[in-house]
Amino acid sequence: MQVDLMKTHVITVMAEFGRFYEQQYAVALFNSVRYEIEGGGNTQTQLLHRKDPLKNKSIFSGSLFQYLEESKKWRSRFLYVGDSYNISLYESKAAHDRGLHSKGVINCAGYRALTSMEEYLGLLNNSLGDTKAKSASAPFLKCPTQFPLILWHPYARHHYFCVMTEKEQKKWHAVFQDCVRHSNNGESRSSIFYEQFINLNGSWCINILANLVMETLHPELKNLIVPRLKGKLQQRQRDWMLISDAVYRQVLSQTKTQHEALAQVCEVERPRLDSALRTDMDQIITSKEHVSAKIRALVLPCIEQLVRSKVQPYIHSILEALMEPTSRGFSEVRDILFSELVEVSKNTMNDSSREKLGEHMDKISMLAFHPVKMQSCYEKMEALNLEGLQQRCDVSSPSVFIQRAQILMRQQMDNAVHTFEQLVHQSLDGHSAEDLCKTIQRCQDRVLKKYDHDSSTVRKKFFREALLQIIIPYMLKQLSPSCSPDLPKFKELIFEDFSRFILVENIFEEAVLQSVSKDIMMAVKEAAVQRRHNLYRDSMVLTNSDLNLHLLGEDTIDWAGQFGGVKGEKQGGEMANRKRKQIVSMIHLDGIPLPYESCQEIPGVDCIPEEYEGQAGQDLESKKPVNPVQHVPIEKEPGSPDGVNEIRDLINPVLEVVEKDSSQLTNGMLSLEEGSESAISLSSTPDHYPLCHTTSQGSSRKYNSEFRL
Incomplete structure (x- = not known):
């Protein structure tokens, strides 16, 4: 009986997901090919990105x-x-x-x-x-x-x-x-975002689907099995955990099998869809714009009324709740980065040989992936509190935003360290040992400037996406009763050959997205003007003075191998x-x-000193x-x-x-190694350099299933 119940729940969830997946697969492919043909402007980052940071680690x-x-x-x-x-x-x-x-x-x-x-x-x-x-x-x-x-x-x-x-x-x-x-870590994608839908991480998606099955299956199993358990409370708890684990493993296995079969069917169909898209792209775009205009004319009054009465008054309070812990976390990342770079400079001053430099650089190369060193940054984000919002907007938990911000902190730390490594490595040729310390100091200042710029850009993008992920599901839930019954009639305006690439439900969601995006962008811009959280204004233009920097390598530098650091x-x-x-x-x-x-x-x-x-x-x-x-x-x-x-x-x-x-665990501050000749402790942080930047005004569309782990 339990096996049949489990199979029924798996089939129900996967059938619903399968219909959605096949529909959105064609839409995602259309958006991907259109982006490839038309191109799109993204904000130029100042820090470099490493291709495979954990290789052989x-x-x-x-x-x-x-x-x-x-x-x-x-x-x-x-x-x-x-x-x-x-x-x-x-x-x-x-x-x-x-x-x-x-x-x-x-x-x-x-x-x-x-x-x-x-x-x-x-x-x-x-x-x-x-x-x-x-x-x-x-x-x-x-x-x-x-x-x-x-x-x-x-x-x-x-x-x-x-x-x-x-x-x-x-x-x-x-x-x-x-x-x-x-x-x-699944990318922070709301249900209206499709661009990265095709590239969804398989294991991540399978875990989400398995947990969706267990959300409905678990209560039924509990009512069926728990009354039959015998023994003391502790024994019943243990027996129930073993049963739940066995069921969950079977759900994972069946979900994985069906998900792989579904993905395979769509991949087989992909060449034909791609060929049709590239042949009729202009006609598909024209047809979509025509239908979009009709749908917006119908639903826009209802959307604007909802935004004015139930969304606009709460955007600033939600944004403030997100900004406070996030900005403290990114500030902590900068402080730890500064302390570690100062230690490299200090040690180079004591011994400017290339071997010692290689040893010090090898120590900090994996700083971003050091859980103990980064813990103080992550803890700042744990203070995120969305109480009140969870009841109003049906946000199940702030954990998805907390973990996403923490992943971004790690990425920015790794980008900054990698950029510092590339700058130092590039500057080694043609410099004497006496100039090495000054060279490292200049590289440090450049990296901190670039970090200030990129951390502001990354945070503002995170705020916009988090607000959309909170607000859009709430708006769709409020608008669906009045708007959804009128949408099917617009399918008659779409040619049958284009119907797989144009879905009226998606166009309706895009209209909702566009209507609220203006207010969200305005709220983030106002926060940047106030400069309370070290955000830079969008209206100021930053010219990239390091064009040659992006020509450097993306791979990790083997300091130990080149300079004998280890x-x-x-x-x-x-x-x-x-x-x-x-x-x-x-x-x-x-x-x-x-x-x-x-x-x-x-x-x-061997690596970064921790105690x-x-x-x-x-x-x-x-x-x-x-x-x-x-x-x-x-x-x-x-x-x-x-x-x-x-x-x-x-x-x-x-x-x-x-x-x-x-x-107490160290949080990136300088530690005195036993036997070290230097006893200098530097903890002051230089003032943030006033920089400015531009951001892309276009909004990308991505896919997200709610993370219910």
Whole structure:
């Protein structure tokens, strides 16, 4: 019975989606070919874009403890996060290094990363419908440490981890959040946008469709199965989660199969549609404009009345709610970028050799993809509050806007770092070592100017798209009862050969879009004139003075390979492919007990320094780690020093400096590496350069299904 119920829901959702997909596929192809023929002006960005930033890179890896539901025990696991942001679980680090198959892979789409058992229990206690757990009820598992990490999903299996220290928990939580953010990243497209419809990410779309199925299937399954579950509350919760996970996996499988078949049918039809479009493009455009004029004449009075009475009064308040956290996040990106570039300049002043420069540049090259370094930027966006708006405009959650803005922050940081790398690399030829520091300073100033320009442009585009994504569905819902009955009669005005490329429903939505776009553009322009959030005015023109800059390469510069920035690592060939460079710093010490394998006790020597070096050693001396499985202290065996810090202390004794609030994670500020000769701390940020720019007045049309993960 459950299988038949599941198949019925999958068939219903996919049939509805299939009709929509086939219709919009032809429309999207028409828009794509028309854009290709007519061309379109886009705003010229000042920063460069990297083609494949994560090539031969991994994000993070380390050892922690995982709860295995099959044995109901905690076991050590080695987790590896590659460039796909999927989490692979291995028996041990040695198993990963030998290339053995993983014990499992977690795709984080739709998950939430939790660090509190109380928060998890609050979500879990609602999982059985009317059955409520008391607040004092014990969970079905006990975490052996005070620092849990839980990946929670409304339908799929939950994953339980724990670490030894709070610092480890913060680092792993930042990594898990980045995995969730990357997996959930579908372009911010509203239902009226079609240009990128053809290129929709398959796995992203499949996850959306599977969750749409589960939204209606889950309540029915709960009413059917939960009353039959036996045992204590904790056992019923566990059994229900396993059933839900099994059903969700089958829904994903069936949805994927039907989606691939649907896409294949449309791709087979594409050559014929493309040929017809290129032959009759002028006639199709003329026919569409004729029908558009007729529809606008009919619906425009109703649209304008709705905009004046129920949309215009709220645009500014919605925009302000979006601008405040977004601008703080982009400002934090700039501060971290400035701090890291100043550190490169400072270190070059101490040692201007090309080898040292290559080492410093290699450290910052992956700054944008460093979850711990970028966490403070992402946290600014978490303050987005759309209460009140959610009830009025039926916005289910602000998470789609939060994650989209965070992805844009990461892109702008990577663009800025990549541009700095290209400028420095271009300037190395023909400059002496004495001029290197001044050259780096000039490159830094140019990059900050370009970042100020592009971050303003990106934010304004994000604001416009977010406002459209909030307002348009609300307007369509209000206008449909009065306008939709009159639309079918306009189909008679469209030639049968053109009917696949011209849909009256789309033309109606375009009329709604155009009517409200004027007010949205005006609101964003007024915000730019006020300069409250460092937005530049559209009326001012910026001439591109770096035409030659866009002729530079798009690929990542191999600083380590060209300048010997990283020693002891073979470049190229099989070794480079097998041992990918890890973005979040970690080294591997053989023969050390499990707590010492954790990410916290590993000093950042390969990539960007994340903690004050030496702090981990002080923590270990003050408190012996306890194995959470055996609950016994781990004694340190006597012998010769094998730690990096111990060896340094023996060779070069240094004075002990008491650091205030040393447990706090650094947020891009300069950290003093142990043994470093320089003790300069620069935290001042130069004033923003007054720049101006132009933006495209045309609005692109894209596709979006509501992200309900």
